[in-house]
Amino acid sequence: MFTRREYRAPRDRPDPQGPYWRQRGWQVSAAFLGVVVLLSGIVALTADQDAGATGSGAPASEGPLSGAAAVKDGRPGGCRTDDSAGDTLPSAPPDDVDWRALGPTRVPVSASAGPTLAQGPVWWCFAHTPAGAVLAAHVIPSQMSGSDWRTIAQEQVVSGRGRDLFVFKRSTVRDDGSGAAADSSSAASYAGFSVPAYSREAAVVELLLKTGQGYATTSVALRWSGGDWKVRPSDNGALHTPVKAVQGTNGHLMWGV
Numbered sequence: 001m002f003t004r005r006e007y008r009a010p011r012d013r014p015d016p017q018g019p020y021w022r023q024r025g026w027q028v029s030a031a032f033l034g035v036v037v038l039l040s041g042i043v044a045l046t047a048d049q050d051a052g053a054t055g056s057g058a059p060a061s062e063g064p065l066s067g068a069a070a071v072k073d074g075r076p077g078g079c080r081t082d083d084s085a086g087d088t089l090p091s092a093p094p095d096d097v098d099w100r101a102l103g104p105t106r107v108p109v110s111a112s113a114g115p116t117l118a119q120g121p122v123w124w125c126f127a128h129t130p131a132g133a134v135l136a137a138h139v140i141p142s143q144m145s146g147s148d149w150r151t152i153a154q155e156q157v158v159s160g161r162g163r164d165l166f167v168f169k170r171s172t173v174r175d176d177g178s179g180a181a182a183d184s185s186s187a188a189s190y191a192g193f194s195v196p197a198y199s200r201e202a203a204v205v206e207l208l209l210k211t212g213q214g215y216a217t218t219s220v221a222l223r224w225s226g227g228d229w230k231v232r233p234s235d236n237g238a239l240h241t242p243v244k245a246v247q248g249t250n251g252h253l254m255w256g257v
Contacts, residue, residue: 165237
């Protein structure tokens with residue numbers, strides 16, 4: 001059961017023409033943070049290029065996956081999941097999937113695959129299975145459009161140069177506090193997925209997206225770190241591969257929504 005725990009304490013190369021925030025690739029990537037307008041870029045960039053004047057987000061706070069968090073039996077305290085499926089790739093979506101609003105989009109959650117816990121803005125505790133990686137690939141990037149994105153990045157993105165660059169670039173984009181898409185005709189939603197690569201330590205999940213123009217795909221790399229799945233960014237700070245239009249849904253398991 002999905003529960004909320006309350007705590008009192010808190011490759012794609014850049015185009016050499018012009019700064020990255022004006023490049024099409026970064027605008028599409030920024031739009032994916034809210035999974036609302038992937039192909040046209042809904043997330044508005046500020047006219048003032050002073051990073052201190054843009055939506056830099058609330059300071060990151062310590063959460064359940066921070067280094068100081070207690071880990072017991074390989075999982076952070078309180079996190080228990082059904083990992084009996086092992087490394088078997090899914091042949092269908094989990095049969096206990098529910099859809100929850102997360103900022104401007106809706107994401108799949110599962111009592112068996114996760115996220116089974118929430119602490120503040122962090123939705124966490126995914127099963128150590130391919131299905132758990134699939135749910136993490138949907139949920140974690142979708143948390144990046146709100147004001148708590150710094151905490152999500154600290155807790156659920158693998159540390160290193162890629163995360164540092166993501167934080168730097170994300171700080172130039174205004175936080176989306178509206179929770180709504182500006183143009184429903186170009187809104188995108190999660191339609192399906194595939195798992196092209198999986199091991200106990202790492203996974204790649206391809207997301208199938210339904211847009212107003214048809215279907216598109218993007219891939220999210222993940223790593224098992226600190227007892228949960230985390231997004232592994234590329235060296236250039238991207239949380240996912242470039243979004244590309246595709247014909248049809250072949251090779252993907254459909255969510256059926």
